[in-house]
Amino acid sequence: MSRIDDTTDFIPVRIAVLTVSDTRGLEDDKSGDVLVQRLTYAGHDLVDRRIVIDDRAQIAAQLQAWCVDSGVDVVISTGGTGLTGRDVTVEAHRDVYEKEIDAFGTVFTIVSMQKIGTSAVQSRATGGVAKGTYMFALPGSPGACKDAWDEILVKQLDYRHRPCNFVEILPRLDEHHRRK
Structure with missing residues (x-):
């Protein structure tokens, strides 16, 4: 069962937020x-915060800039994950991803179902990795951001979380770029 190992030190990660x-x-x-x-509040470092318009190229450019910034470990975006014509955040994320974290969207849907029922099908929340940086795209509602953070990210971004977490493999995310 999932738990926090109090015998292990907390390791803060450096997070950028994109609306x-x-x-x-x-x-x-x-x-x-x-x-x-x-x-x-969880003890992580906010290293940057930006707002960009619903434009796929601008979103992808900001994500790429943070992915090559050694001072950013995680990017969390909010907004643009729905089904309308202006909702292009998911596509922009996927333009940048090297690997998608497929289960993130599934787990987010499970969490959302408990709060908003079948309306959860309208979200396309996603997660992925590029150049050693985690990226998560969340819906634009404060409630969805609370749910994603409180039920998923606060645990997976805590090095003490067992049986496993995103932080412990962070140093290995870009190892394929370092191979010779």
């Missing part, structure tokens, strides 16, 4: 605020 929106600014970005509050 994808045509209408929000930092002053009214409730979903971004939820993520920042939760990640800092």
